[in-house]
Amino acid sequence: MKNYDPKVIEKKWQDFWDEHETYKAVVEPGKKKFYPLVEFPYPSGQGLHVGHPRPYTALDIVARKRRYEGENVIFTMGWDAFGLPTENYAIKNKIHPRVVTEKNIANFKKQLKSLGFSFDWSREINTTDPKYYRWTQWIFLQLFKQGLAYKEEMPVNWCPSCKIGLANEEVVGGKCERCGAEVKHRRISQWMLKITAYADRLLEGLNHVDFIEPVKIQQRNWIGKSVGAEIHFKVKDTDTVLNVFTTRPDTLFGATYMVVAPEHPIVKDHRDMIKNIDEVDAYIAEVEKKSDFERTELSKEKTGVALQGLWGLNPANGKEIPIWISDYVLMTYGTGAIMSVPAHDERDWEFAKKFDLPIVPVIDGGNVEEAAYVDIHAGHMINSGFLDGMEVEEAIQKMIEWITEKGLGNRQTNYKLRDWVFSRQRYWGEPIPLVHCDDCGWVPIPEEELPLELPEVENYEPTDNGQSPLAAVEEWVHTTCPKCGKPAMRETDTMPNWAGSSWYYLRYTDPNNDEALAGKDALEYFMPVDWYNGGMEHTTLHLLYSRFWHKFLYDIGVVNTEEPYQKRTSHGMILGEDGGKMSKSRGNVINPDDIVNLYGADTLRTYEMFIGDFEKSVPWSDNGVKGCRRFLERVWNLAENVQPGDAYRKETEVFMHQTIQKVGYDYEHLKANTAIAQLMSAVNLFQKVGVNAAEFKTFLILLNPVAPHITEELWDICKLGGYLCEQSWPIFDEEKTIEDVIEVPVQFNGKVRYKITLPREATKEEAFEAMHNDENFAKQTEGKTVVKEIYVPGKILNVVVK
Known part of the structure; x- marks a missing residue:
């Protein structure tokens, strides 16, 4: 058998999944759907770091398992691409933000595909695509028409470095969340969204969702009723x-x-x-x-x-x-x-x-x-x-x-909650689709004219006077009032990057719809999101904002659920080997491309899931990565000795049923680390007693959500029938998870001295006989009188001597 070569194997199966659209989701009324969601990334110039794959892999595992269980899974990816980092990079390097964004997205997508995630790439979205932000603008217009978007001169948190006003949620310790500059105060005319009108409903809704308690606590404290x-x-x-x-x-x-x-x-x-x-x-x-x-x-x-x-x-x-x-x-x-x-x-x-x-x-x-x-x-x-x-x-x-x-x-x-500051005095964001007329005031542009696209500009640098760079594009700014036809001026502030991310999960359900943000059938079938995993740092920003937008869309009849997300979990960070947060300044950033090139994507996925408790932050370890690679090589080598057999053997049956039970439970509870440990124990057992086709089939299916490429290849090599991705999740028998033989401790005067092996259903007489026949019994009773013997079935044997 050839050596394990991840570079060849992984590219082969990624191409296969693309060609066969293995993970494409379609609306299938009558079939149970499952909608897991991961936070879509901001495509920065640095590309992915090894922290990104951790939450993606965790939900990819659940998504793959649910497909094997017959559910219709919609697992998606896109790009949260408007905002400051791209614009700042563009300004520094004299490259248009659109060009920067396209380049960054291409790199991110290449990296994500190399890791073998089971995303339905036909549903890919990009918040900077006019076909997407047309609907972001549409939602804003509905908020405006309902009196939930208003303009007001107010003191704002002004970042002198980024040259924009910040929402309260974007100020951390008196500093700009993005760049770390000390925040100052300015009075600026800003667009506001009236999230306070939904404060009680945002609180009450927490009683009807399965969010981890720290998330609920943060949201309740931020609303501060x-x-x-x-x-x-x-x-x-x-x-x-x-x-x-x-x-x-x-x-x-x-x-x-x-x-x-x-x-x-x-x-x-x-x-x-x-x-x-x-x-x-x-x-x-x-x-x-x-x-x-x-x-x-x-x-x-x-x-x-x-x-x-x-x-x-x-x-x-x-x-x-x-x-x-x-x-x-x-x-x-x-x-x-x-x-x-x-x-x-x-x-x-x-x-x-x-x-x-x-x-x-x-x-x-x-x-x-x-x-x-x-x-x-x-x-x-x-x-x-x-x-x-x-x-x-x-x-x-x-x-x-x-x-x-x-x-x-x-x-x-x-309430402590304040209305949402929605203006940004920058270029790289969604234009606000309103014009100001001296006679009519603020007037929305007709919906049929959406999207209002960003004009091409030569200078997109922020201004010191607090105005957006768009204010200098006179041919774009000067327009006519849609209401009275007189001269009018376009709003030159743009939306914050939180706008596009407040509803992206809805667009995934129907990403190419030109008539609505998503079709009624798609929304009614796929919504709500069943399981959303994301960072705790987004609890009082994105998560609260998107719940607000969703409730508003529910009120105006666009969506069919009052809450967008049924379940919310969170993950810990992956730290540098030095235990510090990964950063370029520390020089401890790990590029996942390097790990994939050296060890393979399956090794990276396995390591990131085996590294420790999912909800806790953990330091990176190169030795840990190497250990996971060795585990996969042991799995690869098992294939050489797979024996015929269409059922579990007596010496493996209990262990196999226990493994199916444990791995399935652990995946669903984000405990992939202990599931992998169980699969490592399976390899140890197979190396001792051999492995047959039935056992290897089950093992490969159980390992597949963590390491999809190697398992697909081994299924194919061993000719186990069809493709692994077409199989069903194995079923365990509760009765067969119980060991027929158990270990029972034997104690003398309250102290355990040795253990004996007994049939689970052993009688008292059989237990005493086995205890007496063990050579340790004679040692413990030599020169002593046995006063009493007690057997607690299945638990312990107790001997009183004097």
Whole structure:
């Protein structure tokens, strides 16, 4: 038999699968479908790294197994190709982003095909293809028509390096998620999507999907639903009312001062009343230099300035309380004003101690001079007028009723979630299909004119003034109003790369449809996605955004399910051999092409699945790769000695049924590492007792989802009938997974001294006889008296001696 040569074998079978369209999915009503989904990659210039194949292989394994089980599998791949990295690379190297994108996609596709994934390439999509982004623009127009897309001048997170505004979700630790630059604040007119209108439904929907708990927790925390009350604080000697949201209205009597955001309108509206306005202006100027993250960091030193001359009136008791500004209060969260209850809030307590502000406890217990009360959920109300003596929960409800009755506030629900900043002042993105007319305002272009394509430009560099490079393309910008026919201007901002990725899974179901984003029959058959695997870093970005878009499309009758994804799992990263995150700067990046060239795609797939627990990050190991290659060579060598046989032999039957059971379970639970370990044990057994055709068939089918090329080749070489990809998944018999013979420990005075082998159904007498006949029994009882013998069937033998 020839030597194992992955380069020849793998190319042969990849060509075979392409030629025969082995993995093509079609709508087949009546046949059970399975829709696994992996996050489509951003085709960067660096190409794939070894982290990409890990999640792809895991779901490829499940997809292959489900096909063998007779399910109609739609497993797909495409390109999330708009956005900053390509544009930045294009600017640096003076190459058009479209050319860069085409080159990168070609390389990515070549790499993915070399790894043998069972993608249906006939469904390939590309977010930069006008035939695709026509429908991205169409969805935006529906959002606009429903009042869910609006333009507003607002403070944004501005990245001075990328020269764009960032959504809150794209700012990590006060820095741009993409380039790491310190984020600044600017006021820019931005398109916004009203995701907050779906906050409750995004929360409620989590109760009906099979997402891993960390994903649900992250989404719930990001949405940040808080139930409480909005309370109205009058400002003395003015008509101004400061509205404050609190989840603890029961502590209102303990509010001894107020804090508003430095940007709050009260400063501008009442400058003439503020006695220390110069000090206030100086403080505001310092705050403007800080990011939101820096301002709200809990560990930092508390800073602030009193608005001398302005007093708030506590609505509970009418007392005058000072109003301060401080950087930790943001205009973009809540109302931009808080009531401070220093006796029962640690941050308020620290602020009050620093600036010598009153501290009044309103829940019994503790010493407010020593520390803040951290736990205020137990205890009874004190110093609180009509609430005195009540428990906390009763007092909350009573206070809400009281302020509502008096017109001083009302019950309210707040969210941390903010509307989605949807504008990008860059070139490489979907044009926003709206024009502005002086008479008609913002007007959508007619749907029959979609797609509105990006114009060809010579200069696509970002501008310092915050405008998109498209603003300079006058012949494109100047147009006529679709409504009145008068001169109008196109919107020059483009969409973020999150736009195309918010609905791509729908386009996979019907990628060539020119009449709709996908046909009704395809959507009703294939949706929802049954299993979506992706990175935890996308939980509060892509995953939340796409759930929002999907719910909107459901509301307007485009899709047939309210949730896009039934199941969501996540994976750990593959780290460098040094245990650090792979990066070019560290010099520890592994190119999968190198591994495929040296050892073969099946070796890479096997290693990435055997490397460790799927959900955990693990360091790369060249020795581990070599070990997996040796395992496949042992599998290859088994083929030389396959004996005839159409049934499992007695010496292998139990093990074979156990292996079918374990491998099938492990694949479905993303535990391919332990499934591979079981298959390695099978090779060990076959090398001891030989292997027949029936056993080898089953073994090859079980290994095939992990290592599809070598198994197809061995099936062909051994002439096992047809092609492996046409076979069915083996079935195990529960009864035959149980060993007929078991090992039973024998203990003397409570300590295990040896083990004996017994038939599973051995009687007490048979167990005692076998124990007595073992030479170890005589050693343990020599010179001693046996007082008692006990047999717990199938578990243990116990001997008491003295």
